[in-house]
Ligand SMILES: Nc1ncnc2c1ncn2[C@@H]1O[C@H](COP(=O)(O)OP(=O)(O)OP(=O)(O)O)[C@@H](O)[C@H]1O
């Protein structure tokens with residue numbers, strides 16, 4: 001069974017509250033490795049920043065991320081890994097290639113998380129990516145689809161999926 005889960009690329013999670021999404025993100029934060037890139041997609045208010053907060057808490061970051069309405073990127077210092085939080089909401093498609101963000105993404109001892117990362121097409125050209133789609137599913141319910149590309153990302157998503165299922169029992 002373990003092997004089967006590892007081979008999958010897509011994992012479906014359901015959360016019923018902000019607290020549950022924080023918990024799910026915390027599992028990613030506990031298992032994530034250096035250099036991981038995560039893209040968060042989904043409509044306004046669906047829970048992308050909440051997910052980033054959960055990641056930051058698990059990484060023991062110095063501050064809790066906020067919706068960065070005036071900045072495209074903020075760095076939160078963690079105990080072992082820093083969290084680079086990008087929010088490209090206000091970015092036009094043709095602006096993304098000129099921001100030099102790739103330099104941060106390759107930086108040692110950090111992970112990079114993108115909200116509204118679609119203009120940054122180079123995100124999707126990478127060999128390793130965790131791509132997360134958030135959907136509103138009525139009230140406080142959210143459907144969270146995690147797609148993993150590359151061996152490291154698949155391993156991470158598979159580990160979290162197993163952890164999540166174990167906690168649900
Ligand atoms: N299951 C859930 N998971 C996450 N957030 C939830 C959930 N249920 C309700 N919420 C609420 O939804 C809101 C999500 O806000 P958040 O800022 O994370 O959205 P966002 O996707 O980052 O939006 P934006 O595109 O504007 O950046 C919060 O007010 C949170 O309390």
Ligand SMILES: [Mg+2]
Pocket residue numbers: 048049050067115
């Ligand atoms: Mg947000």
